[in-house]
Amino acid sequence: MGGIDKSDMLVHLYKTPMRARRYYMRLFGYILDLCICNSWIWCKRNCSAMKSAPMSLKDFCLDIYKGAISYKKVTPKVTRTSLARVVVPLPKRGQRAEVPSVEKRQDATALHLPHHVTMRQTCKYCSHKGAIHRSRWMCEVCKVSLCLSDVRNCYADFHKNL
Numbered sequence: 001m002g003g004i005d006k007s008d009m010l011v012h013l014y015k016t017p018m019r020a021r022r023y024y025m026r027l028f029g030y031i032l033d034l035c036i037c038n039s040w041i042w043c044k045r046n047c048s049a050m051k052s053a054p055m056s057l058k059d060f061c062l063d064i065y066k067g068a069i070s071y072k073k074v075t076p077k078v079t080r081t082s083l084a085r086v087v088v089p090l091p092k093r094g095q096r097a098e099v100p101s102v103e104k105r106q107d108a109t110a111l112h113l114p115h116h117v118t119m120r121q122t123c124k125y126c127s128h129k130g131a132i133h134r135s136r137w138m139c140e141v142c143k144v145s146l147c148l149s150d151v152r153n154c155y156a157d158f159h160k161n162l
Contacts, residue, residue, distance in 0.1 A: 010037040110141045121145035126155035
C-alpha cells in the first residue's frame, strides 16, 4: 500500500467526531486527525529504534484527547477589573439599606472609596418619593448607593462634615 492510501486508512480508522455544515470545520478535523496519525507514526518509529513496545493508534489518540481535555491555564489573565474587585453585598429587592451614622460616615481612618456595581441602586442621599435617582456607585465602607456624576455628586455631600 502506498503512503497516501495508508495515511487515508489510518486517518479514517479513528476519526474525530466532528459534524459541521461549514466545510472548513470538517477540513480542520481532517487536518487534526492527519497530524495525530503522523505523530503516531513518528512515535512508533522512535519506539522501534529504542527497542520498546509501541503504543496502539487508538491508545495514542485517547492519550492526546485526555491531555487536551484536562488542560488548564496555569495563570489566569489579569485585568483591571480583577485587580480592583471588591465584594460589596447588594441589598435584596425590596430590602432597605441602612444608612450609617454620622460618625461612621466621617471616619477618617477608613477609606470611603466609590465602588462600581453592575445593578443600579437607589441613591440614599438625594432620592425621595417624588424623584428617585439610581446610581451604579456604592461606598465600600458605608455600603450605600450614592450618585457620582458631573450633574449630581451626592457622594461628596454624603461624606462631608455636617
